[in-house]
Amino acid sequence: MHRFFTSTLLCLGLAGNVLAQATIPPSVSLQTPAVTQALEAIRPHGIEAHMTFLADDLLRGRQPGTEGFALASRYMESQFKALGLTPAGEEGTYLQAVPLRKAEVVEAGCAMQVIPKKGEPVVFTYDEEYLVSPDLAATASEVTAPVVFVGFGVTAPELRHDDYAKLDVSGKIVAMLSGAPASFPSDQRAYYSSTKLENAVAHGAVGVINLSSRDSPRSWDSMVRRTKQGAFRWLDAEGQPNRTHPELKAVVSVSSAGAAALFADLPKSKSLDKVLSAEVPPRFALPVTCTIRTQSRHTLIPSNNVVGLLPGSDPDLKDEYVVYVAHFDHFGVGVAVDGDSIYNGAHDNASGSAILLEVARGFAALPTPPRRSILFLAVTAEEWGLLGSDYFASNPTVPQENLVATIAMDMPFLFLPLLDIVPYGADHSSIATAVGQAADFLQLGISPDPMPEQVLFIRSDHFSFIRQGIPALFVKAGSQTDDPAIDGKQVNLDWRGQVYHTPKDDMTQAFDFEAGAKHARLDFLTGYLMAQETPRPTWNAGDFFGGKFGQRRPE
Secondary structure: OOOOHHHHHHHOOOOHHHHHHOOOOOOOOOOOHHHHHHHHHOOHHHHHHHHHHHOOHHHOOOOOOOHHHHHHHHHHHHHHHHOOOEEOOOOOOOEEEEEEEEEEEOHHHOEEEEEEOOOOOEEOOEOOOEEEOOOOOOOEEEEEEEEEEOOOOOEEHHHOEEOOOOOOOOOOEEEEEOOOOOOOOHHHHHHHHOOHHHHHHHOOOOEEEEEOOOOOOOOHHHHHHHHHOOEEEEEOOOOOEOOOOOOOOEEEEEOHHHHHHHOOOOOHHHOHHHHHHOOOOOOEEEEEEEEEEEEEEEEEEEEEEEEEEEOOOOOOOOOOEEEEEEEOOOOEEEEEEOOEEEEOOHHHHHHHHHHHHHHHHHHHOOOOOOOOEEEEEEEOOHHHOOHHHHHHHHOOOOOHHHEEEEEEOOOOOOOOOOOEEEEEOHHHEOHHHHHHHHHHHOOOEEOOOOOHHHOHHHOOOHHHHHOOOOOEEEEEEOOOOOOOOOOHHHHHHHHHHHOOOOOOOOOOOOOOHHHHHHHHHHHHHHHHHHHHOOOOOOEOOOOHHHHHHHHHOOO
């Protein structure tokens, strides 16, 4: 056993039975000619070539429903064919249809007015004081109701936190801060940041006003650009959009100026500054009523996932599947930045799609396929709410109960040599053992989440599978560098603040393609180990996500 293996698992913070396993030599060896052959098949120039095509202006940003997306889909399909993968979509093809509804705000039909108990009504200006989230369920709605500030809007019984305690918000609009309390463990913080609309509905709210917390990773300008792109949901067999909240008649975000108007004339103990600086914000009724009008335009958008299969070699395990997933969509053409309106999505996520293809190349190079089958899934509409992966995880083209684990590849951060990783999800299941062994083999360190405020755990396609009770992993680069003058975390934060989700994310950036190949080798080794081991990956005893979703899995 490599000398790093036990320390790697310790870095993950594992306890009890899982930590005890770290002292047991792994049953699957990575030091074999077959594994060496597979790793050598993974090419840095292959990462570069795939990214160069997918991020080219020709594809116009790969938004679902566009010709550029269709070109990207055809590219992924042709690569699967070239690698000899078996079609695993629908009707003997590589494609799984994903019907989408697109909703766009009709700005001229929207309005927001704040009516204080004392003084004159304040009419907000679109783009300046407020933004309306497109309504996926209705083309027009209006609500007038009192406003209650509910802190983060989170109810987390196991963490003894309830922002709705002793508040009556039935029939009211709730105003809430973005994110979740900083005191929460990183992954729970991410999870509760993603479930706040459902929680508002459960407490009887009829509208939501989102306020940016002080550590919010998104600027107002980025929110404006993002909102103008619209929103998508996948449609079920009856043509109904998934994960919508028709009970909420308006969901808006307000700028700092808009927030100041909501909190005007309050005592210092309830001032906006007090609310934004408090670790646990006070919760109270605001002395205002709001009228919000929303108008949206709906369009049916046909889209698809691309699915390829490497059949397993073990007669008893070949009907079980380890899934690799990466999204190949992006935002298309949108608001221009410095004269450029094509959102190429080179790092997000031509890089992850390229890694998916090189991992597939590694598996295809094995003299004998692994015992379990490997499913390669290129998905649509991740940028719009993990929709392609959620559709597949909810409606898989193979038996859902036989999906044993998932590894997602999404903008792994290819701007520095890869020295350490952050394996989101590993500390929730026995996947930790596989990723620990793989990282050890490649002499990579394992680090904790350096940016919990970014809530990355719920922001990529692995989370769609976790919601179905399937253990999953999402690996990002850590912050270690080989140059003491370079702060890896700051490089990452600067990229997110200046380039992320803008047209600047193109192939002119200084990518480290060897780091991309190293990511692909790590992902290959992790999935290879899970495909070779006889036991399925399992949730850790008492795990939060295993307890919430794991009961959906077969015994």
